[in-house]
Amino acid sequence: MTFAIPLMLDNTNIDLIPVSGNPVLVEPEEIHWKIKTASQIERISMLSQLYTIKQPGEVFKFLYNHPSLVEIIFEAADALHNVFGQDATLELELVTDPESDEAELFALVEVDMDPEIALQKLEEFDQNWLLDREEITNGLFNMDVIFR
Amino acid sequence: MATSKQQKKKPSMKERKYRKPPIVEVVCEFRFKPSTPWDATIPGLVYEKVKSEFPKRRTLRNVGMHVQVEQKGVFLQPQMEEGTQFLRENERAFVQLQPRRISIHHLAPYPHWEGFKPLIQMAYKAYLEVVPDSEIQRIGLRYINKIDFNTTKVDLPTFFNFYPYVGGELPQLYTGFNLQLLFPHEEGRDGLQMRLGSAPPEKENTVSILLDLDYFLIQPENVNSEYGMEWVEKAHENILAAFEGAITEKLRQQFEEEKS
Numbered sequence: 001m002t003f004a005i006p007l008m009l010d011n012t013n014i015d016l017i018p019v020s021g022n023p024v025l026v027e028p029e030e031i032h033w034k035i036k037t038a039s040q041i042e043r044i045s046m047l048s049q050l051y052t053i054k055q056p057g058e059v060f061k062f063l064y065n066h067p068s069l070v071e072i073i074f075e076a077a078d079a080l081h082n083v084f085g086q087d088a089t090l091e092l093e094l095v096t097d098p099e100s101d102e103a104e105l106f107a108l109v110e111v112d113m114d115p116e117i118a119l120q121k122l123e124e125f126d127q128n129w130l131l132d133r134e135e136i137t138n139g140l141f142n143m144d145v146i147f148r
Numbered sequence: 149m150a151t152s153k154q155q156k157k158k159p160s161m162k163e164r165k166y167r168k169p170p171i172v173e174v175v176c177e178f179r180f181k182p183s184t185p186w187d188a189t190i191p192g193l194v195y196e197k198v199k200s201e202f203p204k205r206r207t208l209r210n211v212g213m214h215v216q217v218e219q220k221g222v223f224l225q226p227q228m229e230e231g232t233q234f235l236r237e238n239e240r241a242f243v244q245l246q247p248r249r250i251s252i253h254h255l256a257p258y259p260h261w262e263g264f265k266p267l268i269q270m271a272y273k274a275y276l277e278v279v280p281d282s283e284i285q286r287i288g289l290r291y292i293n294k295i296d297f298n299t300t301k302v303d304l305p306t307f308f309n310f311y312p313y314v315g316g317e318l319p320q321l322y323t324g325f326n327l328q329l330l331f332p333h334e335e336g337r338d339g340l341q342m343r344l345g346s347a348p349p350e351k352e353n354t355v356s357i358l359l360d361l362d363y364f365l366i367q368p369e370n371v372n373s374e375y376g377m378e379w380v381e382k383a384h385e386n387i388l389a390a391f392e393g394a395i396t397e398k399l400r401q402q403f404e405e406e407k408s
Contacts, residue, residue: 004332035286035364036288036290036341036362037175037176037177037251037288037289037290037362037364038175038177038244038249038251038253038288039173039175039253039290039292040173040175040253040255041172041173041292042292055348056348057347057348057349057350057351057356058350058351060348060350061350064172064255067239067240067242067255068206068239071206071208
């Protein structure tokens with residue numbers, strides 16, 4: 001077992017790599033650790049940067065089996081923050097109906113606002129945003145609000 | 149340890165087939181140099197050529213990173229990038245197109261190499277027909293394996309030939325780990341980033357481990373776009389050897405090898 005000098009890499013002309021976060025400075029020889037071949041699995045796990053996920057294994061498995069939901073859930077994070085404010089916290093929770101055993105994924109928005117106003121906003125969100133995407137979500141993705 | 153020259157002399161490895169393969173995703177990605185043409189009509193033209201296999205079409209918005217190389221280092225800046233996915237009806241396989249980048253993905257069940265390779269060929273050929281002057285910047289072939297154990301503890305050396313070494317003076321029980329090594333291949337032309345790490349388990353009282361093999365082109369000047377598929381074939385061969393080298397017979401039994 002031998003550790004050798006870093007591989008010589010072509011560091012120029014690299015434009016986009018699939019990671020998110022704030023700008024960071026890395027040494028040129030470290031860049032090969034940062035660039036990865038695109039992956040749907042990795043994309044799913046990146047949702048944990050936007051949502052708190054209490055049971056990530058279950059949620060990731062559900063999304064793995066319903067890949068069409070993934071991009072909608074990314075989009076939903078932006079849309080929910082626009083409606084409920086940037087300080088709202090988001091959570092993903094898988095809810096299983098004990099009778100039918102069918103699972104549905106919920107985006108839970110934790111807010112600090114008048115419940116009546118929050119429910120009104122949720123109703124509008126359902127009508128204006130979620131309904132437009134019903135063909136893709138197929139009733140497997142929903143939203144609710146919880147109060148601080 | 150064998151040098152890359154010795155590795156080159158090895159006969160090509162026969163693919164072992166498993167009834168319960170641990171592959172959760174396999175991806176082949178081609179990135180092209182910024183000098184390569186790109187415009188908004190390209191996704192539509194590529195779609196026309198692949199729609200028989202990938203009829204569904206979807207837009208995606210990714211957060212990517214713009215990389216700027218300067219004297220004092222490399223700066224990364226988040227940036228939104230638009231893309232398009234062309235999917236099979238069952239959505240287990242899809243082609244993803246972003247500016248100067250095409251990737252072909254297959255989720256489980258893995259159709260073996262003879263099922264996946266034609267999809268790569270089809271999409272890559274379609275891209276080159278639409279953008280014939282494409283110059284390769286990077287190619288990657290990646291296999292992500294998820295191995296589930298119905299137990300709360302796993303003795304890694306029993307199942308893997310690639311695991312973290314923890315000296316006797318340290319606690320022998322750990323609940324999270326991530327081991328990542330970069331191996332040079334083909335005399336430094338390619339690299340294999342191999343990662344073994346813990347993953348969120350799907351059920352209580354189980355353990356899941358990810359074995360991620362990301363093989364990629366390091367020296368693009370050595371691969372012309374017309375030889376892209378030859379590179380992919382070699383990459384597959386080297387990934388196969390790495391996968392089989394990383395696991396023990398005990399784990400192979402768990403995957404249930406198909407005997408011909």
